[in-house]
Amino acid sequence: MPKDGGIGASSKRREDVRFLTGAGNYTDDINIRGQAHVFFLRSDVAHGTLNKVDTTAAEGMPGVVRVFTGADFEAVGGMPCGWQITDKHGQPMLEPKHPVLAHGKVRHVGEPIAAVVADTLEQARDAAEAIELDISELPAVVDMKAAVTDASPKVHDDLPSNLCYDWGFVEENKAATDEAFEKAAHVTTLELVNNRLVANPMEPRVAVGDYSRATDDHTLYTTSQNPHVIRLLMGAFVLGIPEHKLRVVAPDVGGGFGTKIFHYQEEAFCTFAAKACNRPVKWTSSRSEAFMSDAHGRDHVTKIELALDADNNFTALRTETFANMGAYLSTFAPSIPTWLHGTLMAGNYKTPLVYVNVKAVFTNTVPVDAYRGAGRPEATFQLERVIDKAALELKVDPVELRRQNFITEFPYATPVAVEYDTGDYHATMDKVLEMSDRAGFEARRKESEARGKLRGFGINCFIEACGIAPSNLVGQLGARAGLYESATVRVNATGGLVVMTGSHSHGQGHETSFAQVVADMIGIDENMVEIVHGDTANTPMGMGTYGSRSIAVGGSAMVRATEKIIAKAKKIASHLLEASEGDIELKDGAFSVAGTDKSVAWGDVTLAAYVPHNYPLEDIEPGLEETAFYDPSNFTYPAGAYTCEVEVDPQTGVVTIERFASADDFGNVINPMIVEGQVHGGIAQGIGQALLENCAYDENGQLLTASYMDYTMPRADDLPDMTHYIVDHSCQTPCTHNPLGVKGCGEAGAIGSPPTVINAIVDALRSGGHDVTHIDMPATPARVWAAMQG
Incomplete structure (x- = not known):
C-alpha cells in the first residue's frame, strides 16, 4: 500500500466532492412523480383535553387529498420505545402509548394533532388553518421535582404518577457507600444542572413515503442514522408491515448528532398515508417545527457528593439525578440517564464505591433522548465539577488531585459494572x-x-464508553434490539470491491475511512473500494451509527468479512500457484508463495473466481462475496x-x-x-x-x-x-x-x-x-x- 493511503493516512474525504459541489442527494432532493405534500397541525398548548377536531372545512379546500386525525390511527401501534428499564425495586418502567397523531389529549407544544395531505404544501398549510380545534387546556407540569409530587398534574391519566422509573445502581453498593460517607475525612457536595439542548443539525428532518399497489411494497425515504432499525420498529410495532415489504432509504444526511437515531411520528405517517392516498407523500420539517418535534438532549438536575479520606483519596461517590423524559418515551430515552450515564460515574478514577440514583420523569415537554455523547457528558460534567470543587475546599492543585486518584493498572473493573x-x-x-x-x-x-x-x-x-455492547449483555439490561453490526464485501471480477454496511454516514467520512481499512488489508488502492450504505434493500441488517460505534463495530464487521474474502482468495491463489494454501501470503495486492518469487496479482485471482477456467471447483464454488456480523465483547x-x-x-x-x-x-x-x-x-x-x-x-x-x-x-x-x-x-x-x-x-x-x-x-x-x-x-x-x- 502506498504511504499516502491506507490505515493511518489522512486521505481526503471522497464524499466531500459531491457535498462541496452541490451534488449531494439529500432526502428533500427526492421528488416522486405525483407526490402530495403533508402539513401537520401541531398543538399550541402543552397539556389539554382534545374535545373536537373538526376537519369539515379543510376537507373541501382546493387541492386537499385527505385530512387525517388520531382516529385514523387507533388500529395501529404507538411509537415504540427500544429500551426497557427495570427500577431499583425490580419493577418495569411506566411506558405510556405514544400515538402517531394525538388522540384524546395533547401533551406537549408541537405534538401533531392532524395532518393535511394536499397537492402542494401551500394548499396543505391553508387547509390546516381551517381545522377547528376544541382543546380544554389543563395545568402543565414542567419542573421535574414538582412533577413527582402528589399535587402535580399527571401527564398520562392512565399512569399512577409522572415517575417513569426510580433506578438505583449499583444497588448493592448503597449501604457501603453511605457508610463510607459517614467515615469520610472530607465530603464535597454540589448541586448542578445539565441544561436541555436542541441538536440543530444543518439538515432538518424529511420523510417521503411511497407505495406500489402492484407489488404491495412500501418505501420510506428519510433522514435517519439507522434505516434498518426504523424499518424494524415501524414495520413490526407501528404499521404491521412485513419487513420484506418495507424498504427504508437514508441517502445523504446533513448531520444528526443523535437526533436522527429515533423513529418519529412523521416517518410512520408518510408511510401510512402513501398507501391510504395511493400516491407518494412528502414532509419537510421547517426549522420552527424542528425545535418542537425533534428529540431534545440532556436536561438533568443532579446532586453529587464525593467522599475523600485524610490523604485526599476518593473513597466513595453518590449521586441523585432527576432526568427529564418529556411527554413520551423516545426510542432510546430510558437508557441514556441509566446505562449510558451511571456506568461512567467512576470516570478515570479508582473510587472503590459508587452509587447512582436516577429518577426519570414525565413532563409536558418535547421528548428527550440521545444527543452527542448521550449520558457520558452528563456523567463527566458532574464528576469533573465536583472534583474541582473538592480541590478548592481542600486547597490542593486540581491536576494533582486527579493524578493521585487515576486508575493506573489495566484491565480495571469499576464499581459500576x-x-x-x-x-x-x-x-x-x-x-x-x-x-x-x-x-x-x-x-x-x-x-x-x-x-x-x-x-x-x-x-x-x-x-467514555463507545460501541455499546455486547448484545447478550444489553439484552439483560433492557435493550429490545441487538447491537451488532454487519458488512457484505462483494469483489468484482476485475478486482474492485463493493462494501455494503449496516452503518450509516451522516458526516463522519465513512466512505473514506472504511475504504482505507479494506484497501489496507488487501494492499490495493483505496479508489478500488466503494462503500454502500443507507438503503435496507441493498445492505445487510445493521444497527446504524451512533455512540461512536462506526469504526469499532461497523469497521470490525468489514474486517471480518474481508478476512473471509482473503481466506477464499488464498485458496484460489494456491491453486493457481500450485502451492500449499498455508504457504500463500498476501502483500501489496499480490499473492505469493513464501520463500519464493512465485506470485499472482489480486486482479488475476479475482478474475479466476468469476471466470473459473482454471479453478478448484471440487473445493470451492465460484464467486467472491462474503458477509459478516460483528458483536463486540465489550465497550x-x-x-x-x-x-x-x-x-x-x-x-x-x-x-x-x-x-x-x-x-x-x-x-x-x-x-x-x-x-x-x-x-x-x-x-x-x-x-x-x-x-x-x-x-x-x-x-x-x-x-x-x-x-x-x-x-x-x-x-x-x-x-x-x-x-x-x-x-x-x-x-x-x-x-x-x-x-x-x-x-x-x-x-x-x-x-x-x-x-x-x-x-x-x-x-x-x-x-x-x-x-x-x-x-x-x-x-x-x-x-x-x-x-x-x-
Missing part, C-alpha cells in the same frame, strides 16, 4: 499540560489583568484530558475562550484528519452548551427558545483562534477486543469540553476575589455577571 481494557490517563494529562503551556499561565493571567480582564484555567479528564473506552483558558470581562460578564487544548486516546487511528475534524466539531458543540445553548420552557409549557432568535448557536467567533485550538491523539492505547484496536472519536469533544470551560470560568472569577464555587450552564454574560455580584 464495566471493565476498562486499556488506558494511560497520566499520558494524556502530561500531553495536554505540555500543549497548553500551563507553566506560562500566570504570565498570561497578569497580562489579562493589566487589560482589566479576569483569566482562568480549567482542566478536565474524562472517559471501547476512549479517554482524554482537556484544558481551557478563558477571559471574563468583570464589567459585563462576557466570557471569551482564549485557548483550548485536547489530548485524546482513541486507540489506533484510521484517518487522523477525520479524527481531528470530529474532535473540533465536538468541542464546538460542547462550548455551545457551556456558554450559549439552553432550551427553556415557561411554567405553562410554552417553548421560549423556539427559533434562532432565542436559541444561541456557537459561531466561529465563539471559538478560540485556531493557533490556540490544539487537538492531539498521539497517546494511543489500542483497544484489546476488536481487530482494529480502535476506540471511537465522534463524541469526545462534546463530552470533555463543557466541564473544562466551566472549571476555567470558576477559576477566573475566583482570581478576581469572587467567592464562586460553581456556575450552571450556559454561562451567559447575565449569569456570570450575577455570580460576580454574589
